Amino acid sequence: xSLMRTMILATAALGLVPAGALAxxxxxxxxxxxxxxxYAALGNAIENGFRLYVAEQGxxxxxxxxxxxxxxxxxxxxxxxxxVNKLVKRDNVDVIVGSVHSxxxxxxxxxxxxxxxLLIVPNAGADTVTGAMCAPNIFRSSFSNWQPGYAMGExxxxxxxxxxxxxxxxxAAGDEMVRGFKEAFEKGxxxxxxxxxxxxxxxxxQALLTEIAAAKPDAVFSFFAGGGAVKFVKxxxxxxxxKSIPLYGxxxxxxxxxxxQGEAAEGVQTTLxxxxxxxxxxxxxxxxxxxxxxxxQPDVYAVxxxxxxxxxxxxxxxxxxxxxxxxxxIAAARKARIDSPRGAFSLSAAHNPVQDIYLRQxxxxxxxxxxxxxxxxxxxxxxxxx
Amino acid sequence: MDLATFLIQCLNALQYGLLLxxxxxxxxxxxxxxxxxxxxHGSFYMIGAYMAFGLAAPVGATFGGGFFATLAVGLVLxxxxxxxxxWAFFSFLYEREHLQQVLMTYGLILVFEELRSxxxxxxxxxxxxxxxxxxxxxxxxxxxxxxxxLFISAVCLALAAGMYGVLAHTRLGMMIRAGxxxxxxxxxxxxxxQFLYRVVFAAGVAIAxxxxxxxxxxxxxxxxxGNTVLIVCFVVVVIGGIGSIRGALLAALLIGFVDTxxxxxxxxxxxxxxxxxxxxxLLWRPDGLFKAG
Numbered sequence: 001x002s003l004m005r006t007m008i009l010a011t012a013a014l015g016l017v018p019a020g021a022l023a024x025x026x027x028x029x030x031x032x033x034x035x036x037x038x039y040a041a042l043g044n045a046i047e048n049g050f051r052l053y054v055a056e057q058g059x060x061x062x063x064x065x066x067x068x069x070x071x072x073x074x075x076x077x078x079x080x081x082x083x084v085n086k087l088v089k090r091d092n093v094d095v096i097v098g099s100v101h102s103x104x105x106x107x108x109x110x111x112x113x114x115x116x117x118l119l120i121v122p123n124a125g126a127d128t129v130t131g132a133m134c135a136p137n138i139f140r141s142s143f144s145n146w147q148p149g150y151a152m153g154e155x156x157x158x159x160x161x162x163x164x165x166x167x168x169x170x171x172a173a174g175d176e177m178v179r180g181f182k183e184a185f186e187k188g189x190x191x192x193x194x195x196x197x198x199x200x201x202x203x204x205x206q207a208l209l210t211e212i213a214a215a216k217p218d219a220v221f222s223f224f225a226g227g228g229a230v231k232f233v234k235x236x237x238x239x240x241x242x243k244s245i246p247l248y249g250x251x252x253x254x255x256x257x258x259x260x261q262g263e264a265a266e267g268v269q270t271t272l273x274x275x276x277x278x279x280x281x282x283x284x285x286x287x288x289x290x291x292x293x294x295x296x297q298p299d300v301y302a303v304x305x306x307x308x309x310x311x312x313x314x315x316x317x318x319x320x321x322x323x324x325x326x327x328x329x330i331a332a333a334r335k336a337r338i339d340s341p342r343g344a345f346s347l348s349a350a351h352n353p354v355q356d357i358y359l360r361q362x363x364x365x366x367x368x369x370x371x372x373x374x375x376x377x378x379x380x381x382x383x384x385x386x
Numbered sequence: 387m388d389l390a391t392f393l394i395q396c397l398n399a400l401q402y403g404l405l406l407x408x409x410x411x412x413x414x415x416x417x418x419x420x421x422x423x424x425x426x427h428g429s430f431y432m433i434g435a436y437m438a439f440g441l442a443a444p445v446g447a448t449f450g451g452g453f454f455a456t457l458a459v460g461l462v463l464x465x466x467x468x469x470x471x472x473w474a475f476f477s478f479l480y481e482r483e484h485l486q487q488v489l490m491t492y493g494l495i496l497v498f499e500e501l502r503s504x505x506x507x508x509x510x511x512x513x514x515x516x517x518x519x520x521x522x523x524x525x526x527x528x529x530x531x532x533x534x535x536l537f538i539s540a541v542c543l544a545l546a547a548g549m550y551g552v553l554a555h556t557r558l559g560m561m562i563r564a565g566x567x568x569x570x571x572x573x574x575x576x577x578x579x580q581f582l583y584r585v586v587f588a589a590g591v592a593i594a595x596x597x598x599x600x601x602x603x604x605x606x607x608x609x610x611x612g613n614t615v616l617i618v619c620f621v622v623v624v625i626g627g628i629g630s631i632r633g634a635l636l637a638a639l640l641i642g643f644v645d646t647x648x649x650x651x652x653x654x655x656x657x658x659x660x661x662x663x664x665x666x667x668l669l670w671r672p673d674g675l676f677k678a679g
Binding site: 036037038040041044170196197198199201202203204206207208209210211213214216226227230231234235238239240241244245256257259260261262 | 387388391394395398399401402499503507508509510511512514522524525526527528529530531532604605606607608609610611613614645646647649650653656657
């Protein structure tokens with residue numbers, strides 16, 4: 001919605017008029033996130049997490065105050081290149097943070113790669129961002145789509161599940177998670193008998209649920225998120241499939257939507273790099289601080305936003321806030337041990353987190369951790385030459 | 387595909403088609419009959435869904451609750467909203483070009499979306515079906531069919547019959563149809579066309595809101611939900627033929643079948659099949675299946 005964007009920018013611009021000469025100019029961070037549409041809540045959580053870390057550091061990273069420039073990307077890949085170019089060329093931001101939608105993030109990575117602007121991806125899991133499109137100036141604080149899919153494939157294969165049907169939206173994220181799942185599941189002796197797709201963001205699942213009932217697999221592996229995930233989990237239960245064919249998925253299926261999914265989600269198992277009930281001192285402290293600041297419970301998106309700020313902070317600390325020293329910034333961020341609420345992690349050679357993927361089960365409206373699905377899982381970064 | 391699966395898929399297609407008609411019916415009235423291009427139709431649908439979510443508790447506290455009480459309160463609010471919108475905005479647009487209608491109704495989308503964000507937030511919500519409709523019917527060995535989906539189909543059929551009856555077979559319907567053909571002439575015959583259109587517009591908004599409220603338990607309630615239904619609603623009205631209730635119903639069912647079987651048999655092309663269908667039908671009949679006349 002371009003009107004809204006203009007308004008946001010206008011408001012942002014008004015707030016930015018310098019009050020006087022500053023010793024060191026503020027560091028410009030461009031937040032390109034979805035603030036409207038299906039993923040609006042995710043965009044807000046990421047921003048909250050990011051701001052929380054900055055606030056904890058006294059409002060400064062690497063000794064520099066932060067100025068935020070916000071763009072609503074609407075989760076619309078067709079507008080992504082324009083939006084990111086605005087941030088890079090018009091607003092001259094030092095760092096871009098974004099986004100949620102994989103298609104948008106890929107367009108952002110392309111611009112970042114060409115322009116050399118630092119990019120930190122706080123959610124979108126498109127494998128190529130730290131795969132074929134990887135670049136020294138591109139970092140990710142979240143995950144690659146391959147990671148949670150692969151971890152679930154390992155879990156089901158180990159359980160001795162023989163056959164599975166996969167179902168997802170037909171776009172990068174869904175395809176890649178299913179590919180990761182299939183890779184591990186079939187390596188472990190299982191067989192994916194059918195791969196079902198529907199166009200994004202279509203949410204009429206009934207026809208495909210009927211296909212699942214006819215195929216009678218031992219398990220269903222799925223990826224949906226946001227409103228679509230709510231509808232899928234409810235439709236799956238209403239179609240009576242949950243009783244006979246257990247539903248599995250990557251964590252996005254049940255993250256941030258449990259209130260809306262209600263009873264239908266109870267017992268569903270998912271894999272993700274974050275979970276409820278981790279009960280580590282680090283996570284407890286983070287949750288308390290987040291709840292205090294925003295009167296909201298944090299979710300995985302908030303954690304990813306928080307860690308995006310940590311990655312930025314670790315790089316900036318090494319160069320004392322001077323982002324022009326790009327090589328040093330990159331080397332420091334690459335080597336940093338990020339003290340994440342999810343558990344400490346470091347970045348792979350392709351700048352994607354090397355992290356534990358948890359196995360979680362929905363119980364009493366929480367994604368309770370019930371184990372580690374895959375320890376220190378590294379994305380294979382296929383096609384990355386760096 | 388064995389016979390049982392095929393029959394279940396037919397049921398799915400039928401049910402989806404009827405749901406589509408329900409969602410598009412308000413647009414049939416406002417765009418199809420009144421000739422106003424209303425991009426905000428999806429927003430009215432969204433408002434309905436959020437009403438189903440937000441009104442249940444206060445209505446429960448005041449009137450003792452119940453699905454139909456919530457529905458009734460929602461409809462009253464919707465009629466008031468529609469009436470006010472027509473008075474404040476739409477009444478100035480009948481004589482103007484379509485582009486201005488597009489601009490204004492697009493503006494309304496932004497306003498409603500932002501108001502929704504301010505009032506209710508950006509979370510996804512679920513709405514429970516009323517307990518007496520929450521059951522399921524067994525269907526084949528592994529599947530069950532939610533009773534609520536059948537209820538939606540029934541609501542839709544009733545609505546289609548009601549709209550068709552009023553528009554085609556009553557004096558009021560005659561006046562409304564006459565108004566869409568020649569406004570001045572109807573006015574000069576002593577009919578208060580301005581008031582009449584205000585009421586019809588309000589009814590169109592109310593039907594869109596009704597659709598949102600009834601569909602909420604199966605569709606969930608989330609930001610931007612109106613935009614996803616808007617396009618398919620226009621497709622329904624255009625395929626059916628502008629101004630035709632029969633056409634809209636048939637078009638919705640056609641889309642239901644094409645979409646359902648498209649997803650199963652041609653998953654690579656599922657996203658475009660509906661539009662291919664529209665293109666083919668418009669090539670064959672440029673005015674849609676049934677042109678109102």
